[in-house]
Amino acid sequence: xxxxxxxxxxxxxxxxxxxxxxxxxxxxxxxxxxxxxxxxxxxxxxxxxxxxxxxxxxxxxxxxxxxxxxxxxxxxxxxxxxxxxxxxxxxxxxxxxxxxxxxxxxxxxxxxxxxxxxxxxxxxxxxxxxxxxxxxxxxxxxxxxxxxxxxxxxxxxxxxxxxxxxxxxxxxxxxxxxxxxxxxxxxxxxxxxxxxxxxxxxxxxxxxxxxxxxxxxxxxxxxxxxxxxxxx
Amino acid sequence: xxxxxxxxxxxxxxxxxxxxxxxxxxxxxxxxxxxxxxxxxxxxxxxxxxxxxxxxxxxxxxxxxxxxxxxxxxxxxxxxxxxxxxxxxxxxxxxxxxxxxxxxxxxxxxxxxxxxxxxxxxxxxxxxxxxxxxxxxxxxxxxxxxxxxxxxxxxxxxxxxxxxxxxxxxxxxxxxxxxxxxxxxxxxxxxxxxxxxxxxxxxxxxxxxxxxxxxxxxxxxxxxxxxxxxxxxxxxxxxxxxxxxxxxxxxxxxxxxxxxxxxxxxxxxxxxxxxxxxxxxxxxxxxxxxxxxxxxxxxxxxxxxxxxxxxxxxxxxxxxxxxxxxxxxxxxxxxxxxxxxxxxxxxxxxxxxxxxxxxxxxxxxxxxxxxxxxxxxxxxxxxxxxxxxxxxxxxxxx
Ligand SMILES: Nc1ncnc2c1ncn2[C@@H]1O[C@H](COP(=O)(O)OP(=O)(O)O)[C@@H](O)[C@H]1O
Ligand SMILES: [Mg+2]
Numbered sequence: 001x002x003x004x005x006x007x008x009x010x011x012x013x014x015x016x017x018x019x020x021x022x023x024x025x026x027x028x029x030x031x032x033x034x035x036x037x038x039x040x041x042x043x044x045x046x047x048x049x050x051x052x053x054x055x056x057x058x059x060x061x062x063x064x065x066x067x068x069x070x071x072x073x074x075x076x077x078x079x080x081x082x083x084x085x086x087x088x089x090x091x092x093x094x095x096x097x098x099x100x101x102x103x104x105x106x107x108x109x110x111x112x113x114x115x116x117x118x119x120x121x122x123x124x125x126x127x128x129x130x131x132x133x134x135x136x137x138x139x140x141x142x143x144x145x146x147x148x149x150x151x152x153x154x155x156x157x158x159x160x161x162x163x164x165x166x167x168x169x170x171x172x173x174x175x176x177x178x179x180x181x182x183x184x185x186x187x188x189x190x191x192x193x194x195x196x197x198x199x200x201x202x203x204x205x206x207x208x209x210x211x212x213x214x215x216x217x218x219x220x221x222x223x224x225x226x227x228x229x230x231x232x
Numbered sequence: 233x234x235x236x237x238x239x240x241x242x243x244x245x246x247x248x249x250x251x252x253x254x255x256x257x258x259x260x261x262x263x264x265x266x267x268x269x270x271x272x273x274x275x276x277x278x279x280x281x282x283x284x285x286x287x288x289x290x291x292x293x294x295x296x297x298x299x300x301x302x303x304x305x306x307x308x309x310x311x312x313x314x315x316x317x318x319x320x321x322x323x324x325x326x327x328x329x330x331x332x333x334x335x336x337x338x339x340x341x342x343x344x345x346x347x348x349x350x351x352x353x354x355x356x357x358x359x360x361x362x363x364x365x366x367x368x369x370x371x372x373x374x375x376x377x378x379x380x381x382x383x384x385x386x387x388x389x390x391x392x393x394x395x396x397x398x399x400x401x402x403x404x405x406x407x408x409x410x411x412x413x414x415x416x417x418x419x420x421x422x423x424x425x426x427x428x429x430x431x432x433x434x435x436x437x438x439x440x441x442x443x444x445x446x447x448x449x450x451x452x453x454x455x456x457x458x459x460x461x462x463x464x465x466x467x468x469x470x471x472x473x474x475x476x477x478x479x480x481x482x483x484x485x486x487x488x489x490x491x492x493x494x495x496x497x498x499x500x501x502x503x504x505x506x507x508x509x510x511x512x513x514x515x516x517x518x519x520x521x522x523x524x525x526x527x528x529x530x531x532x533x534x535x536x537x538x539x540x541x542x543x544x545x546x547x548x549x550x551x552x553x554x555x556x557x558x559x560x561x562x563x564x565x566x567x568x569x570x571x572x573x574x575x576x577x578x579x580x581x582x583x584x585x586x587x588x589x590x591x592x593x594x595x596x597x598x599x600x601x602x603x604x605x606x607x608x609x610x611x612x613x614x615x616x617x618x619x620x621x622x623x624x625x626x627x628x629x630x
Contacts, residue, residue: 052628061534062624082538089536096627100531104252116245117536119238161535 008169008201009035009058014067016053027053029224031067040195040202042212044230045221051205052173054221058203059092059171060084072168089117093162095172099154101146101161107133108142111160118165132160136190152183159190163200170194172204176211188214242537247545249532250525251552257521264517265557267510268606272561272599273568274506276591278499279598280569284590285576286492292425293482295458296328297369300451300468303475308341308450313476315446320474324467326460327453330368335454337366339435342442344409346398348584350574355584357394358430359409361438367420369454373427378403378418383434386441389418393428393586397575401431410441426485429575429586452481488578507606510557514610518550522618529618530626539619546615547608554607558600565599566591 016028027050035041045051056062057069060076069077071091079087093114101110111132115125133139136156146154155175162170172191176184192214194200204215212218220227254261300321305311318338328335341360348355364383367373381387388407395401406413414433422428439446455464458480465478522529529542570591578585 053624056624059534061627062622085533085536085538087536088534094534096531100527100627102249102528102531104249113245113532114535116241117238 006037007034008037008039008072009033009203010068010070011054011058012068012070014057014064014069016050016057016062017065026224028057028064031225033219033226035201035203037201038195038199040192040214040216041204042215042218043203043205043221044207044209044212044218047207049221050224051221055171055173055203055205058169059094060088086117089114089165091168093165093167093170095155095158095162095170095175097174097177099146099151099158099178101154101157103146106143106145107138107149107157107160110146110157111164113161114165128164129160132164133157135163135194136160150183151179152186155179155183155187156190159187159194163194168201170200170202170204172202174205174207176206176208184208184211239538239541242541243544246529246532246537246541247548249528250521250545250549253525253528254549254552257517257524260517260520261553264510264513264610265553265560267513268554268557268603269561269564271503271506271510271606272558272603273565275499275503275602276562276565276595276599277569277589278502279496279595280565280589280591281574282492282496282499283592283595284587285495285585286489287590288424288426288585288587289485289489289492290482291372291423292427293480293485294371294454295480295482296455296461297371297481298453298455298461298464299479299481299484300453300476301449303477305477311449313338313448313451315448317474317476318448318451320471321451321453321468321476324464326455326464326467328456330365332364335365335369336451337363337369337435337453338448338451339363339366340438340444340447340449341430342438344431346394346400346407348397348575349399350397352399355398355575356577357398357584359388359438360430360432361435362432363435365454366432366452369452370422370425370427371454372423372425373420374422375418375420378416380418381432381434384437385434386412386414386437387417387433388414389420389432390416391428391430391432391586392419392421393424393573393575394431394584395419396573397429397584397586412441424588426488426578426585429578429584503602507602511606511610514550514554514606515613517553518546518611518614519617521549522546522614525618526621526626526629530621530623533623534627542619543615546618547611550611550615551604551607554603554610555600557607558603561603562596562599566596 011031011033014028014031018025018027043051057064064077108129111129112125115128133142136159138153138156141153176187179187188211191202195202206212220230222231301308301311302313322334322336339360339362341358343356344359345354346357347353381389390401400407401416403416403419405416455461461480468474468476468478569589572589573586575584575586
């Protein structure tokens with residue numbers, strides 16, 4: 001699947017079944033996926049097709065009903081909840097559609113959050129925070145609170161928070177879904193730059209064909225399985 | 233990742249985020265705090281009655297004063313002792329003396345009716361006939377205004393508690409008791425003890441006015457020391473000429489504290505019922521707090537924050553709200569009740585005993601402890617629910 005070597009994400013024969021009342025909803029059925037280190041993968045598909053569900057399995061926020069989820073050689077599906085939390089802190093950077101910033105914290109403090117889970121001292125944490133805010137182009141708004149920032153700026157803070165620990169993978173669930181075209185384009189350029197210049201592996205869920213063009217590869221989720229081409 | 237300092241800093245961060253968003257939920261938090269404050273006020277209020285009454289009764293008695301009544305009399309009221317009895321008691325060794333003689337007072341009392349200041353309705357007040365050494369026998373009786381009574385005259389001194397609770401007991405006024413008008417010549421205190429609820433006169437005058445002949449109801453004797461009590465008691469009970477019970481004055485009053493237990497039980501019961509209501513309020517508040525913080529908590533957990541910091545943060549918030557309520561309630565109860573005075577029926581004498589509500593630091597601490605307990609129990613299930621909520625589901629609910 002990948003051209004340049006090392007496989008980072010390996011998903012084999014994964015099922016995901018949700019129970020709603022007495023009814024089983026088979027969202028993913030025998031799904032396979034490999035993502036190479038350094039890829040920028042766009043994940044497309046109709047609403048409700050299971051894109052977020054798949055992203056949650058990769059990010060260790062939910063568990064597969066069956067199959068293997070292996071990230072960087074580790075069996076994520078077999079980890080305890082406690083180990084998973086620590087694993088997420090080390091390896092995953094999440095970017096959410098609605099940013100999910102803490103309103104009581106300013107930009108700087110929001111970005112610092114994941115670093116509170118590390119052993120870094122305050123001075124070091126500040127250095128990392130400054131770097132991350134610089135990368136996303138918000139060095140001038142470090143003290144701003146989320147409610148005073150535009151949607152695009154809030155998402156930049158969200159991305160800074162996701163990259164501040166230098167995680168193995170960035171998982172972005174419709175990162176431009178709540179933004180106007182122009183802000184959305186800027187966010188996509190930022191993600192593209194992170195992928196191109198820093199070699200970040202990125203998996204991005206999107207509705208938007210325009211967004212998927214920025215990725216190095218696009219896969220389509222339909223009826224529980226992945227396809228390389230958009231279905232008819 | 234799992235070091236203790238790291239965990240503590242997680243707890244601290246998650247908790248501080250919660251507390252900082254509290255202003256957004258102040259409506260329900262305040263309602264809960266006020267409910268808990270209500271529990272605290274009622275608990276402190278009722279218990280301060282029990283504490284105050286108990287302290288009045290307990291501070292009344294001494295170890296080294298012997299209290300002598302007729303054997304089998306279950307209270308001073310049903311006891312009768314003759315002048316000879318009194319003389320025999322006075323001859324027993326072990327009684328302390330001053331330059332005027334032994335510290336011994338043979339006493340009787342009647343119950344008179346006086347109007348309460350608070351309600352204007354009549355209530356029973358003990359009028360006690362005492363002998364000269366009565367004040368010194370008790371050791372804590374002090375004239376704070378006016379003067380002592382003089383033997384053989386229809387004069388009264390009034391306990392400060394009685395003066396406060398009943399009208400018409402000012403120095404210089406007369407009150408009619410039986411066929412005579414009696415002059416009020418002084419006011420005395422007794423360190424808050426039961427004697428302060430009484431009115432005193434000369435025993436011989438009271439015997440005459442109430443046709444009691446030369447009989448008394450009790451003899452109170454100050455002993456040389458508390459450890460002489462047993463010998464003193466044995467000497468009296470072994471004497472075939474006497475049929476008396478001898479107890480330490482302290483034990484005599486302690487027995488009267490029985491209805492204090494009832495008041496305390498009622499207080500605890502009412503507070504427990506109210507606590508139940510406050511508890512439901514707290515549970516509700518914390519469930520809605522957890523719901524309001526759902527996305528924030530899920531986000532933090534997605535970033536790698538653990539479950540236990542979430543649990544602790546919800547508990548701390550709940551305890552914080554409860555503490556707020558507890559402190560407000562305790563402060564309100566202290567301002568409202570401490571030192572407030574009233575009187576109640578003493579079932580041993582069927583007359584009123586005046587006392588002050590006492591809001592002690594211990595009582596305030598206990599009340600705040602109860603508030604915190606409500607907060608803890610109220611926060612526990614919401615906290616566990618918050619930690620167990622699947623992250624993926626909580627993140628969807630936006
Ligand atoms: N926790 C859950 N419980 C029950 N059903 C769920 C749950 N999470 C997702 N689903 C269902 O799974 C399907 C896929 O959801 P999702 O992965 O969010 O789709 P997408 O992100 O592609 O829009 C939907 O039908 C959704 O209703
Ligand atoms: Mg989705």
